[in-house]
Amino acid sequence: MIKIDSLTKEFSIGEKKLTAVNDLSLEIQSGEIFGIIGYSGAGKSTFIRLLNRLETPSSGSVTIGDKQITTLSKKDLRNARQDIGMIFQHFNLLWSRTVQDNIAFPLEIAGVGKSERQKRVQELVDLVGLTGREKAYPSQLSGGQKQRVGIARALANRPNVLLCDEATSALDPETTNSILDLLVSINKKLGLTIVMITHEMHVIRKICDRVAVMEKGSIVEQGDVLEVFSHPKMPVTKKFVKQVMGDTDEDEAEMNQLFQNENNRNVLRLHFIGETTNQALISQLAKKFDIDLNILQGKITQTQRGAYGTLFVQLIGDQHEIDKAVQYIDEQTSVEMEVVENER
Numbered sequence: 052m053i054k055i056d057s058l059t060k061e062f063s064i065g066e067k068k069l070t071a072v073n074d075l076s077l078e079i080q081s082g083e084i085f086g087i088i089g090y091s092g093a094g095k096s097t098f099i100r101l102l103n104r105l106e107t108p109s110s111g112s113v114t115i116g117d118k119q120i121t122t123l124s125k126k127d128l129r130n131a132r133q134d135i136g137m138i139f140q141h142f143n144l145l146w147s148r149t150v151q152d153n154i155a156f157p158l159e160i161a162g163v164g165k166s167e168r169q170k171r172v173q174e175l176v177d178l179v180g181l182t183g184r185e186k187a188y189p190s191q192l193s194g195g196q197k198q199r200v201g202i203a204r205a206l207a208n209r210p211n212v213l214l215c216d217e218a219t220s221a222l223d224p225e226t227t228n229s230i231l232d233l234l235v236s237i238n239k240k241l242g243l244t245i246v247m248i249t250h251e252m253h254v255i256r257k258i259c260d261r262v263a264v265m266e267k268g269s270i271v272e273q274g275d276v277l278e279v280f281s282h283p284k285m286p287v288t289k290k291f292v293k294q295v296m297g298d299t300d301e302d303e304a305e306m307n308q309l310f311q312n313e314n315n316r317n318v319l320r321l322h323f324i325g326e327t328t329n330q331a332l333i334s335q336l337a338k339k340f341d342i343d344l345n346i347l348q349g350k351i352t353q354t355q356r357g358a359y360g361t362l363f364v365q366l367i368g369d370q371h372e373i374d375k376a377v378q379y380i381d382e383q384t385s386v387e388m389e390v391v392e393n394e395r
């Protein structure tokens with residue numbers, strides 16, 4: 052477990068003091084993928100660099116496993132860092148070294164012998180999907196491949212924790228997805244705890260179990276990703292959710308317009324959260340009851356903890372059958388439902 056207690060980092064700029072991380076406390080469980088999201092300047096990079104003491108805190112503590120990182124001597128810190136891998140937005144590779152030599156670098160520093168090093172490097176190359184590219188130089192690789200080298204290098208000494216500092220921000224959406232998939236598979240295969248900072252809600256949605264929202268050096272909201280998606284509290288969180296879900300207020304307004312038309316009766320708003328999200332519900336309803344279903348609008352998005360979203364559906368047919376279908380959704384499924392009333 053990672054335990055962060057009242058962590059504060061102040062920078063002095065001339066006479067002025069700037070508090071980049073402000074009395075921040077947080078617990079991250081072993082084996083989870085924990086995301087920290089915030090806009091530029093929120094203090095995310097400073098925070099993640101405090102975890103492995105690339106930045107020295109002004110006050111507070113960071114404990115990873117049984118080690119209090121903040122009080123370790125330089126030598127003990129060097130050893131402790133072998134348990135904490137890190138990847139970066141701009142990869143931070145050694146440009147004059149090949150893929151295999153970049154990955155071997157932390158093993159050389161740790162004093163691992165040549166034959167064991169070679170074996171480990173090959174394992175890592177295979178793990179991150181770079182087989183055949185061992186002798187390439189970073190300049191010959193795509194952005195996604197460079198990040199794969201970064202990940203392999205970060206995992207070389209078999210760390211328990213992987214810190215990701217905007218690891219996909221320099222990548223196009225498709226490559227971002229492939230790197231995120233790789234991180235999930237590594238998390239599952241190795242039981243690695245992953246802490247990632249990002250300004251993209253898509254990253255949180257796709258791979259994180261829990262999320263904390265950071266603003267002005269503090270965490271203003273945190274929880275399970277699904278919970279935060281479905282019930283965002285703070286304005287900043289609502290803005291991030293909008294990044295992925297679109298503007299739900301606008302959607303509502305559009306739907307209300309539609310309901311002014313009296314032909315639009317029997318409209319349901321189905322709200323899916325997590326395991327309850329069962330898109331098969333629509334086909335089930337059509338099979339079980341003598342009705343047609345017309346999907347008017349909606350958005351369902353997948354998270355690590357299941358899917359989340361809203362569908363507006365109109366039920367068409369005999370009112371008795373429609374009532375039975377509504378009762379079925381209400382009583383037999385865990386989908387949250389609201390019958391949207393026609394105002395006329």
Ligand SMILES: Nc1ncnc2c1ncn2[C@@H]1O[C@H](COP(=O)(O)OP(=O)(O)OP(=O)(O)O)[C@@H](O)[C@H]1O
Nearest residue numbers: 062064069071089090091092093094095096097098
């Ligand atoms: N070494 C430093 N010296 C002085 N101020 C710093 C230093 N590092 C960061 N800051 C300031 O601390 C605040 C938080 O910066 P930080 O980089 O941690 O934010 P961030 O959320 O990661 O944003 P970004 O994604 O833009 O880097 C900013 O106001 C920044 O200017």
